[in-house]
Amino acid sequence: MLSLDKSGISQLPTHTQNSHSFLLSHLLLHSLKLQAPEASHAVPTASTSMPLVSPSQQLLLPSSDMPSSVSGNPSASPRIVCCSGSSPSTVTAPGFNGRQDSERREIRLGLPSNRRMVDQTLSLLKDCRLPVERDSPQQHVATIPELPNLQVFFQHSEEIVRNLSSGHLDIGIAGFDTVSECGQGNEDLIIVHDALGYGDCRLCLAIPKTGIYEKINSVKELAQMSQWTEVQPLRVATGFEYLGKKFMQENGPKPVSILTARGPLEAAPAIGTADVILNLVSCGTILGDNNLKELEGGTALESQAVLVASRKSLIQREDVRDTTREILERLEAHLKAVSYMRVTAYMSGSSVEEITERILSQPSLFDSQNPAVCQVFCQRDGKMVVDCYAIDICVPEKALYSSVQQLRAMGSSRVLISPLTPRWQQLLAKLGL
Ligand SMILES: Nc1ncnc2c1ncn2[C@@H]1O[C@H](COP(=O)(O)OP(=O)(O)OP(=O)(O)O)[C@@H](O)[C@H]1O
């Protein structure tokens, strides 16, 4: 077994540190003071190193933040605590200018209206069978009929991050770059899924290819150039003031001036308003077209679209947790390109036989796999007692969601999903299962 404490994520094996599924499972488990089954595989992720801010660091959930209603009984460990089924609670969010947002009951999801993000966000949700409904692309308030009590707000990514921080939104999708820049290390922002598979780009330092920079190819060489003085600092044009300052402090020459700029930055060195730029790059065409080059060691951040939430909302509202879990499970089921998934569910009952019978009475759930059912023990009053039963099954990916729903309807308090090893999938496929 693997248990998380306050320093949890840093203790995980390296191959799992960036795993969104693993992390969220543990975030949810950790918030409920549960122990998780051992991770038996590496979950692939498109995310690469994120030198300045690591989403995984933001997933740490101090136990002191846990609401008493879900924190469980510390004397019974490990213990399964049911986390679904109650009516939505309310949260009072502080508003701008010190005003209080009125108590609200709906769950709010912010989706990016940015030209680069909007279409891919909508098609990802559609592929996860969470289509967004709105009368026209100009309608900025919408719904996802599959998720009752949820309101969708289309906003610019920066606004999404600000509104998550202020409590006006509960969940959102934005580029990790925007979350890091606008969030500025705000611990209330928590990355729920760090690799949604689009919006891939990097924030990097670029300099002119010619002139005094002709032989400069790395940040180190740039920092060692003799012309940067207190009177004439290196001028960096960027739309990322917070990340830019941090990166230059750690990597650049000491005399640096960060110039906040908007729009196409690539012309700044040619005009003479800046010496270098720190900007988002994906294929690098615009840099090349403007006679600029990236520097070795000049990547401040790797980014792609992420699912982000307000820690406060997740902690305070069970309905926000349930909806977040539902969105996450659908995202994972869609994003993991595997044909079979392993599903582990926990259920109360009187015996292994009784649970097995209950499961087998639902043939639609498990046409192809026999369930493994075992007892889960916990310590109570110094004695080991059976707390509940764990059911382990394999389901075809396309039946994943309906199977999970069925398990929940049968009274499963917790359902864990993990991909099977490719060899196991191949074997199942060869067996025609
Ligand atoms: N060149 C790029 N390639 C891939 N993704 C990018 C690129 N530039 C930006 N992104 C991602 O798209 C997000 C939105 O970008 P941005 O805020 O520039 O909006 P936009 O769609 O370009 O413009 P607009 O404000 O006109 O809607 C960024 O936060 C980043 O995550």
Ligand SMILES: O=P(O)(O)OC[C@H]1O[C@H](OP(=O)(O)OP(=O)(O)O)[C@H](O)[C@@H]1O
């Ligand atoms: O590496 P490339 O694929 O060439 O892309 C890089 C460009 O993409 C972004 O601008 P965007 O097109 O989003 O325009 P914007 O400045 O209006 O946001 C970024 O600011 C760069 O200018």
Ligand SMILES: [Mg+2]
């Ligand atoms: Mg842009």
